[in-house]
Amino acid sequence: MKAAVLREPNTSLQIEDLDLADPGPGEVRVRMVATGVCHTDASAISGAIPVPMPIVLGHEGAGVVDAVGPGVTTLHVGDHVVLSVMPSCGKCASCVTGQPWLCQVAAPVLFAGKMLDGTYRLRQDGSAVNHFFAQSSFAEYAVVTELGAAKVRDDAPLDVVAPLACGASTGIGAVLNAAHVEPGASVAVFGCGGVGLSGIMAARLAGADPIIAVDVLPNKLEMAASFGATHLVNAAQADPVQQIRDLTHGFGVDYAFEFIGRKDTMEQVIEAIHPGGHAYIVGGAPVGTRFSADALGFLFGKNVHGVVGGFTRPTVDIPRFVNLYMNGKLPLDRLVSRRYSLSEINDAFEAMHHGEVARSVIVF
Numbered sequence: 001m002k003a004a005v006l007r008e009p010n011t012s013l014q015i016e017d018l019d020l021a022d023p024g025p026g027e028v029r030v031r032m033v034a035t036g037v038c039h040t041d042a043s044a045i046s047g048a049i050p051v052p053m054p055i056v057l058g059h060e061g062a063g064v065v066d067a068v069g070p071g072v073t074t075l076h077v078g079d080h081v082v083l084s085v086m087p088s089c090g091k092c093a094s095c096v097t098g099q100p101w102l103c104q105v106a107a108p109v110l111f112a113g114k115m116l117d118g119t120y121r122l123r124q125d126g127s128a129v130n131h132f133f134a135q136s137s138f139a140e141y142a143v144v145t146e147l148g149a150a151k152v153r154d155d156a157p158l159d160v161v162a163p164l165a166c167g168a169s170t171g172i173g174a175v176l177n178a179a180h181v182e183p184g185a186s187v188a189v190f191g192c193g194g195v196g197l198s199g200i201m202a203a204r205l206a207g208a209d210p211i212i213a214v215d216v217l218p219n220k221l222e223m224a225a226s227f228g229a230t231h232l233v234n235a236a237q238a239d240p241v242q243q244i245r246d247l248t249h250g251f252g253v254d255y256a257f258e259f260i261g262r263k264d265t266m267e268q269v270i271e272a273i274h275p276g277g278h279a280y281i282v283g284g285a286p287v288g289t290r291f292s293a294d295a296l297g298f299l300f301g302k303n304v305h306g307v308v309g310g311f312t313r314p315t316v317d318i319p320r321f322v323n324l325y326m327n328g329k330l331p332l333d334r335l336v337s338r339r340y341s342l343s344e345i346n347d348a349f350e351a352m353h354h355g356e357v358a359r360s361v362i363v364f
Contacts, residue, residue, distance in 0.1 A: 003122070003139035004345050005129065007054045009047035012346045013138070018056070018129055021121040023069035023143045030081060030144060034159035035137040036060030037340075037348045037360040038167050039193065039261075040284055044111075044132065045349070048286040052113040055130035056122060058362075059085045061137025062162035065149070072146050074315070079151050080158060082322075084314035085166035087134050087148030089116060100147070101309045109134060116145055137165075138345065140364055150318035156326055160333045163194060163359050164318050166309070168332060171198025171259065172321055173310020174282050175206060179255050183207030188244050188272050189229070191259035191283060192220040194335055194359035197227045199257050199282075201330055204228030208255075212247060214240045217355050227331065241271045252277055261285040267292060275300035282307045339363045 001020055004013040023029045041057045043049040061083040065075050075081065088100035095103050105116055113130030115121060121143040122129035122136060135144055152161060163169075171194070175181050187208040189196050192215040203211045204227070213224035216236040225232060233243045245252055252274035258265050261283030269279040270293045281291075281304065293304065312318070324330040337357035340348045341364075348360040 001140040002342060003056045003136070004058070004342060005054050005056055006045060009045065013045075013057070015343055016124065018139065019123045020139070020141050020143060021123070023067055024117070025070045026072060026146050027069040027143050028065050028072055028075050028146055028149055029067040030061065030063040030083065030142050030149060031066045032061055032063040032137055032140055032142060032364050034062050034162040034364065035362050036163040036165065036167060037345070037352060037362060039352065040166070041132075042349055042352060043284060043286070049111060049284070050287065051111050051132065052130045055113060055132055056136035056139050057132045058138030059083075059133035059135050060162050060165040060167065061135060061142055062158040062165065063142070066141075075146055075149060075151060080154050080156065081149040081151055082161055082165050082318050083135050083137060083142065083144050084148050084150055084312065084318065085133050085135070086309040086312055086314060087116060087145045090147050098313075100313055101311055106134065138342070138362065140342075147315065150314040152319050152322045153326065156322045159339060159361050159363050160336055161322050161325065162361055163332070163335060164321050167194045167359060168198040168335060169312045169318060169321060170282060170310040171195040172202040172330070173312045173317060174257055174280055174307045175199050175202035177311040177317065178305065178307045179257075179278060179280060181206040181208050181255055184209055185255060186210055186212075186248055186253040188212040188214060188253045188256040188269070189224070189259065190214045190240070190257065190265045190269055192224040193259065195282065196257070196259040197223060197335060197358055199259060200224055200227045200229050205324070205329055210247060212244055212253065220355065223358055226334070241268050244272045248274070254278065255280070257282055259283050261289075263289055263291045270294075270297065270302060270304055273302060275302060278303045278305060280305050280307050335359050336361050
C-alpha cells in the first residue's frame with residue numbers, strides 16, 4: 001500500500017510502498033477513505049513531540065472495515081468507522097471505571113511507535129516502520145484495535161466526519177464532556193483553529209452566552225463568528241484577559257478553554273475566569289512546557305483542568321456527534337476547508353502553517 005513516511009524531523013513526508021500485516025486478535029483492518037491533518041502531526045514532524053522514525057503519522061482516519069481479526073464481535077466487514085485518537089484496551093482500571101481516554105495500556109504506546117500489544121503491523125523490506133497513536137492513517141489502509149474504531153451510520157460523509165477522530169471530538173468533548181457547559185454560561189475560547197472552532201460550535205449547541213473567541217488572525221476570528229462566537233477578541237491588538245473582563249463586567253467568564261498549547265495562553269485562560277470559574281488546558285504543548293498561575297486565585301476557588309482527547313468515549317460519543325451533524329446541530333462540514341490527495345499531503349501542512357484552513361482532509 002501507499003503511505004506517507006516521515007524519516008527525519010523537519011523534512012517532507014515521502015510517499016512510499018509499505019507492507020501491512022493482517023489484523024491480529026481484537027483488531028480490524030480499515031480501508032481509508034479520508035483522514036484529517038492535525039497540528040499534533042505537525043508537532044511530530046517538527047520534533048516538538050518526539051517520536052521514533054521512520055514513522056507513518058495520521059490519527060484522524062475514517063474508512064470502511066475490510067477485514068476483522070479473531071475475537072472481534074462489534075465490527076464487521078463493510079462497517080463505516082471513524083478511528084479514534086484514543087484507542088483503549090477495555091480492561092485496565094481506567095477503562096473499566098469509564099475513563100478510556102486514560103487507558104493505561106494505550107497511553108504508553110501512542111507516541112512510542114507501537115500497537116497496544118507492543119508490536120508492529122507496518123513493515124518495509126522486512127524492517128518495522130513505526131505507528132502513530134496505534135493508527136497511522138496517512139496510508140491507504142490501517143490496522144487498529146476494535147475499541148479504537150467507532151462504527152458510524154453509513155450515510156455520513158466520511159471526509160466530513162473524519163476530524164471527529166481527534167480534533168473535532170477534542171473541542172466538542174472539552175465543552176460537553178469535560179466542562180458540561182450549561183445554558184447561559186459565559187465561555188471564552190482561546191485559539192480558533194479546527195479544535196477551537198469545534199469547541200465554539202459545542203458551546204453554541206449547549207446554549208452558552210456570551211461565547212468569546214480569542215485569536216491573533218482576523219480570518220480565524222471571522223470563522224469563529226460564523227460558528228457561533230458572540231464576541232471576537234484579537235489578542236494581537238490588546239490584552240485578551242482585560243478584554244474578556246470588560247465583556248463580563250470586570251468579573252471574568254465561567255469557563256475558559258485553551259486550544260493552542262502555549263505557555264502564555266495557558267496562563268491567560270486562568271486569568272480570564274472569575275473566582276470559582278473553570279479553566280481547561282486542552283492544547284498540546286511541546287514536551288516540557290510549564291505554566292504558572294497566581295496562587296491567590298486558587299484560594300478563591302479557581303479551578304484548572306487538563307483535558308486529553310475531549311474525554312471522548314469513542315464508541316459512544318463519535319456516533320453521537322455524527323448524528324448531531326447529520327441532524328444539522330454541529331456544522332462539521334464547514335470545518336473542512338480543503339481536501340487533498342495523499343500525494344499532496346505536504347501542501348496540506350503548508351496551508352495549516354500559514355493559517356489558511358480550519359481543517360484539511362486527505363481523501364483517498
